[in-house]
Amino acid sequence: MASINSYADIVQDWVSLLAALKESAELETTLSTERLGLEQALADVQSLKVRQQSQAAGRQELTQQLKDAVVRGKALAITIRAVAKGKIGYRNERLVHFNVAPVRHRVRKPVVKPPVDGPTDEPVIETKKPGF
Numbered sequence: 001m002a003s004i005n006s007y008a009d010i011v012q013d014w015v016s017l018l019a020a021l022k023e024s025a026e027l028e029t030t031l032s033t034e035r036l037g038l039e040q041a042l043a044d045v046q047s048l049k050v051r052q053q054s055q056a057a058g059r060q061e062l063t064q065q066l067k068d069a070v071v072r073g074k075a076l077a078i079t080i081r082a083v084a085k086g087k088i089g090y091r092n093e094r095l096v097h098f099n100v101a102p103v104r105h106r107v108r109k110p111v112v113k114p115p116v117d118g119p120t121d122e123p124v125i126e127t128k129k130p131g132f
């Protein structure tokens with residue numbers, strides 16, 4: 001999966017991840033601590049982003065706090081996706097709701113064999129046997 005780096009994309013990713021988590025009742029109890037942590041990180045990122053945009057002074061400190069909140073949130077998002085993959089199953093198509101690609105069976109290409117009775121494009125090499 002491609003790396004998400006813009007704040008708008010990160011916030012959108014976390015919102016969709018929390019929505020997918022709320023739809024999965026079996027994961028809600030297992031991941032309640034991580035869900036609350038991600039909700040807190042999301043709230044922190046959103047409030048810090050608003051403060052960052054409204055303040056010109058102190059911008060560098062807010063940017064550092066914002067980066068720390070993003071690091072925390074990314075770690076929690078990884079944990080949620082890993083537990084979801086373990087609980088739901090790594091082949092389950094519901095993993096798509098968590099932005100995780102399920103393991104799918106590979107489709108093999110059929111082996112194409114040349115025709116047995118037909119002209120070939122390869123040159124025929126004849127060899128003489130010794131003694132005849």
